[in-house]
Amino acid sequence: MFPLPAGQAGLSPAESAAVVEARRLISVLGECRQEGAAFAFVADVTAVEAARRLRARPVDEDAVAAILEDPWADFDGSLRVVGLSDVPGGCVVIQPWGHVPADPEVAGPLSAGTVCYGVAANPKSGDQGIVARDGTVEDADTNPGGSDAGGHLTSEEILAEYLYQGHAVAYCCAAAGLRPSDARAVVGPPDMWVRLP
Template sequence: MAATDDVGWWIVGYDGWTDLDLIRDRLAAGADPNSGVHIFDRPLHIAAEQGSPEVVAELAMRVDNVDAEHRGRTALWMAAFAGRVDNARALVAAGADPWRLMMGGWSPGRLSLAGPAPGLFPIPSPEIGLSPAEAAAAAEARRLIPALGDFYYEGLSLACVADVSAADATARLEATPADDVDIDALYEACWNIPDADMIFGITDVPGGCVITQPWGYTTSTPGVVKRVSPGTICYSMYANPKGGSGGYIARDGGILGWEPHSAYTIPSDVPAREILAAHLYRTNPVAFCCAGAGLRLVDARPIIGSSGNWLRLPERDYTA
């Protein structure tokens, strides 16, 4: 269907899935309730993740199968993953099955047990509940995210290293003290400091250490994470001011990849623990990195660089 076809979904933008009148107009014009949304295909799936419960209910009445799967997940799974309790209730009222297994054994109902509304669906049997390890992971997310709190992290990079002290990480990076640097000036105008991209902070925390650079991307680069991760694991991220967060997961000096995924992008064949982590930290990439490395921070001070332990990296190409 052409992008300018007046009977399709092309006119519905990201925020349009909360506009019931717009969705009804599209349906009346001939838009297919079962497919046709750019990239995500199924209207009910995208509405479940980012729409309103009224739109979800309207589409659920129109589709051929409220439990139809797309990329291995139903619309109810999308709502559960995104923590959209209101949309999940609308889908169950329309007949969606909360205990249908998919995505690494995570039914929408089991996934909801780890989310903001663990009592959303009655559990058919105790065996369906979270395992001790899954329950512990969910409890840690509920502790860690509020402990870190809300702080501005655009432009910040960090690396969370498991079971490695700040002293050992410093030695692995061959870093030296940056006592001659005016750190306040770096925060104010890092572009005026010639080697600002080589300056970073490091702090011991329960479970390992945090390496941070509040004004640049260097501590998230392969050259850093590969050097600090032999014999352990390191999660890194960079909050790009131009949009989005990215980074690396490294183990034993090798790059594994980057998480977390959204409800749409997480592969259907990843291990169950990765699906859970992506769900728990879907809007908290900083907390995701801390949790992935098993760091039990009690506040955000090591991340925003208030530890006062500032170092300089040797000149290298850290992007390789």
């Protein structure tokens, strides 16, 4: 975008790789933003392990179909249901109708021994992110992909915020180190639906 001043090295190999991955990930995920939905991206954890960490149980297909048809019929009950999918690098937790994957009660346990980035697409106030590492919430109410993604603004963080402007879901996915090959894990259907206790 800008000419490189004489004598300047430009991007490092790692930074150049981050640019390539950002373009790929944004292209793969497309415009997956869903108002009122929430997502969590967990590094190095399978969907089965995520269910175990959350003490979740499988949900009957008929119950999921009823929720998908009208999540407001029993909203408190539907908030306890999330989808889990394996992707290269970890797993994705989705809830097309609520905020639960981006809540501390979910992000915290999922992040034990690893990292979890979550985002809820709040139709009233915009994207609300959360960062949990090793069982502890490090930052909450962030704006991933919108210049406040959490963290300590290292050069890598500044580059990521620039690369993922307006792409909160892709930002969180990349920050957790996940490398999905398609958008299924974020647009559904997930590998499994589970009910939280």
